[in-house]
Amino acid sequence: MKKCFITLGLLLASLSYAQKNTEQKIDALLQKMTLEEKVGQLNQYTNDANPTGPLVINPNKEKEIKEGKLGSMLNVMGADRTRKYQELAMQSRMKIPLLFGLDVIHGYKITFPLPLAEAASWDLPLIEQSARIAATEAAASGVHWTFAPMVDIARDPRWGRVMEGAGEDTFLGSKIAYARVKGFQGNQLGDVTSVMACAKHFVGYGAAVGGRDYNSVDMSNRMLWETYLPPFKATVDAGVATFMNSFNDLNGIPATANAYLQRDILKGKWKFDGFIVSDWSSINEMIAHGYAKDSKDAAAKALLAGNDMDMESSAYRNYLVELVREGKVPETVVDDAVRRILRKKFELGLFDNPYKYCDLKRQEKALNNLEHAKVAREMAAKSIVLLKNEQNILPLSKDLKTIAFIGPMVKPKRNNHGFWAVDLKEVDSSYIVSQWEGLERKVGKNTKLLYAKGCDIEGNNRSGFEEAIAVAKQSDVVIVSIGERHDMSGEAKSRSNIHLPGIQEEFIQELQKTGKPIVILINAGRPLIFNWIADNMPTIVYTWWLGSEAGNAIADILFGDYNPSGKLPMTFPRDEGQIPLYYNHFSTGRPSKDDNDVVYKSTYIDLPSSPKFAFGYGLSYTTFSYTDLKLSSDKMKSNEQLSISFTLTNSGKYMGEEVVQLYLKDRFGSVVRPVKELKGFQKVKLNPGEQKTITFTIDNELLSFYNDQLQWISEPGTFDIMIGSSSQDIRLQSSFELMPN
Numbered sequence: 046m047k048k049c050f051i052t053l054g055l056l057l058a059s060l061s062y063a064q065k066n067t068e069q070k071i072d073a074l075l076q077k078m079t080l081e082e083k084v085g086q087l088n089q090y091t092n093d094a095n096p097t098g099p100l101v102i103n104p105n106k107e108k109e110i111k112e113g114k115l116g117s118m119l120n121v122m123g124a125d126r127t128r129k130y131q132e133l134a135m136q137s138r139m140k141i142p143l144l145f146g147l148d149v150i151h152g153y154k155i156t157f158p159l160p161l162a163e164a165a166s167w168d169l170p171l172i173e174q175s176a177r178i179a180a181t182e183a184a185a186s187g188v189h190w191t192f193a194p195m196v197d198i199a200r201d202p203r204w205g206r207v208m209e210g211a212g213e214d215t216f217l218g219s220k221i222a223y224a225r226v227k228g229f230q231g232n233q234l235g236d237v238t239s240v241m242a243c244a245k246h247f248v249g250y251g252a253a254v255g256g257r258d259y260n261s262v263d264m265s266n267r268m269l270w271e272t273y274l275p276p277f278k279a280t281v282d283a284g285v286a287t288f289m290n291s292f293n294d295l296n297g298i299p300a301t302a303n304a305y306l307q308r309d310i311l312k313g314k315w316k317f318d319g320f321i322v323s324d325w326s327s328i329n330e331m332i333a334h335g336y337a338k339d340s341k342d343a344a345a346k347a348l349l350a351g352n353d354m355d356m357e358s359s360a361y362r363n364y365l366v367e368l369v370r371e372g373k374v375p376e377t378v379v380d381d382a383v384r385r386i387l388r389k390k391f392e393l394g395l396f397d398n399p400y401k402y403c404d405l406k407r408q409e410k411a412l413n414n415l416e417h418a419k420v421a422r423e424m425a426a427k428s429i430v431l432l433k434n435e436q437n438i439l440p441l442s443k444d445l446k447t448i449a450f451i452g453p454m455v456k457p458k459r460n461n462h463g464f465w466a467v468d469l470k471e472v473d474s475s476y477i478v479s480q481w482e483g484l485e486r487k488v489g490k491n492t493k494l495l496y497a498k499g500c501d502i503e504g505n506n507r508s509g510f511e512e513a514i515a516v517a518k519q520s521d522v523v524i525v526s527i528g529e530r531h532d533m534s535g536e537a538k539s540r541s542n543i544h545l546p547g548i549q550e551e552f553i554q555e556l557q558k559t560g561k562p563i564v565i566l567i568n569a570g571r572p573l574i575f576n577w578i579a580d581n582m583p584t585i586v587y588t589w590w591l592g593s594e595a596g597n598a599i600a601d602i603l604f605g606d607y608n609p610s611g612k613l614p615m616t617f618p619r620d621e622g623q624i625p626l627y628y629n630h631f632s633t634g635r636p637s638k639d640d641n642d643v644v645y646k647s648t649y650i651d652l653p654s655s656p657k658f659a660f661g662y663g664l665s666y667t668t669f670s671y672t673d674l675k676l677s678s679d680k681m682k683s684n685e686q687l688s689i690s691f692t693l694t695n696s697g698k699y700m701g702e703e704v705v706q707l708y709l710k711d712r713f714g715s716v717v718r719p720v721k722e723l724k725g726f727q728k729v730k731l732n733p734g735e736q737k738t739i740t741f742t743i744d745n746e747l748l749s750f751y752n753d754q755l756q757w758i759s760e761p762g763t764f765d766i767m768i769g770s771s772s773q774d775i776r777l778q779s780s781f782e783l784m785p786n
């Protein structure tokens with residue numbers, strides 16, 4: 046025991062020595078750097094070839110790198126390309142290496158399911174592994190830094206960027222945020238399989254008014270602290286290297302120049318020692334916001350409020366030297382921003398070897414590792430959500446004679462990569478298994494596969510209906526793959542109408558008339574509205590956009606080689622008129638018990654108020670029973686813990702995984718409390734007939750909330766326990782008292 050204390054002591058001492066050593070090296074660099082060179086470190090430009098925002102072509106990038114006027118580039122990928130730019134940086138006077146950043150959001154060469162789809166897996170180790178593989182491929186390709194994870198809580202499916210996050214719930218979103226940072230950053234920065242992660246978009250971007258991208262956000266500080274900040278805090282707890290602030294104004298102040306967020310909370314209360322990068326040209330966009338008079342004013346406001354690096358607006362490059370010389374921005378503030386950026390360059394090992402990540406052999410090996418595709422296939426299968434299977438059409442038998450595979454999503458490949466796939470020109474992403482190919486590989490030689498497109502994703506061209514109906518009539522079962530195009534969700538892709546586009550629902554109505562068993566696959570980057578299909582079709586599978594292994598994963602599910610286990614990370618509304626609609630809402634003074642309880646209740650007169658599909662919902666080919674709920678006590682004090690256990694049984698005939706969900710309700714408080722809140726979950730694999738005792742531990746942290754003084758407290762009183770298979774499918778209930786201490 047003594048020995049390990051000594052070892053630990055030595056380890057901590059060596060760590061702090063290394064950190065002290067780095068700070069001393071940074072001090073020495075700052076001493077030598079001119080003000081222009083310091084400002085250069087705060088400047089980031091994109092590679093012109095594949096911009097990810099409104100591009101202002103700047104022809105002098107290579108010259109400015111040699112002059113030390115650039116600290117980082119984004120959208121440069123490849124061991125060779127990054128080496129080229131790094132060689133230019135080594136020609137500068139101070140020879141400070143460049144940082145290369147890229148949106149590695151859900152995979153690099155091998156794409157994984159959209160982050161919202163991965164969230165539907167509720168499988169934290171696998172989500173971490175997915176990020177680990179993305180980091181390994183990206184780091185081998187010269188990338189030091191991914192602009193991920195996006196951890197914006199989002200309750201509005203009209204917002205196109207819901208595809209990029211983990212959905213509506215703070216508890217699930219925080220767990221996933223932590224896992225993704227750990228996956229991207231690995232054991233430590235400086236490993237050649239690790240990249241810096243970037244918690245974005247700080248903060249509140251997902252609460253844009255009307256679900257319209259870049260729109261204003263206005264919320265109470267209590268809502269900010271209770272719902273939107275915790276996933277960001279989870280990234281800090283995970284050691285995230287960087288933050289990116291958001292385009293939106295929050296309560297009247299653009300996040301890019303919001304000192305409360307960046308200085309008081311992030312760098313102050315949370316003691317964040319990384320750096321903050323603005324989002325694309327968001328510094329200059331404060332002019333359009335009406336918050337900065339001009340670019341010079343915007344530069345001053347952003348830096349003074351804590352924004353360290355300027356992505357693509359040139360405001361820092363053009364005005365910071367002048368602002369310091371005029372005494373409007375202290376050079377010490379510039380020094381702090383430079384220090385934060387240099388610290389990460391040291392941690393990545395770039396000063397020891399600027400070409401550390403530019404190894405063509407390592408890149409070749411990392412980008413051709415078949416294990417990556419295997420994990421992507423498992424991740425994709427676990428992200429799929431079974432919404433309906435009323436006549437048990439699924440799983441399909443491999444002895445089926447004829448299968449008709451119909452629809453606009455069956456054969457195209459690109460769509461399956463989804464939005465924010467790494468630029469397909471720059472990275473060979475040709476490895477992608479279409480949905481058709483996945484089925485072709487799955488079925489036996491005695492099964493005939495028939496195809497028809499049937500209709501387009503958009504438009505009203507019905508000319509393909511006839512052929513599709515004829516093909517359907519020749520089959521034993523019909524699989525139809527429909528949805529929205531991959532680029533109908535994503536940045537600047539807000540939709541006022543989130544119904545299935547075009548005439549796809551009408552097409553299904555025509556197919557239904559054939560009387561054939563029909564399986565519907567819905568591909569999308571967000572919750573869609575498809576009420577007629579949901580009410581009239583017996584078998585519906587939500588397949589999101591699943592990445593490189595889409596076809597194989599879908600086939601695995603359809604034929605039962607993987608029993609679907611996904612659970613919705615977002616509520617699916619019946620109509621846009623219900624939005625925002627989320628499960629952990631407040632009760633109101635006139636809550637309605639169910640869709641029939643509408644007289645003088647908080648409901649609509651023209652639509653049921655319940656969701657079409659609830660948060661946490663997802664079916665399996667098997668069934669699970671929840672029994673024997675036991676509490677270690679019916680009371681606890683805030684300095685104690687209480688354990689809850691129950692028996693989960695696989696009561697069906699297929700091996701399967703169940704995501705058991707623990708919800709708590711604080712019956713009353715000094716502020717109103719949600720009708721229920723997710724406070725625990727476990728993904729449990731059971732064979733048919735197998736049982737397992739599941740245990741959750743309740744501690745004071747799970748009972749705490751922000752009161753109206755913004756204090757994080759718990760209050761004595763009664764708490765309801767709800768354990769279920771979804772937020773609406775509660776199987777076991779009980780309650781306990783939190784006693785005064």
Ligand code: GLC
Pocket residue numbers: 097098119148192245324325536
């Ligand atoms: C975009 C996005 C941000 C991304 C950045 C760089 O505008 O808002 O998420 O990381 O620019 O591509």
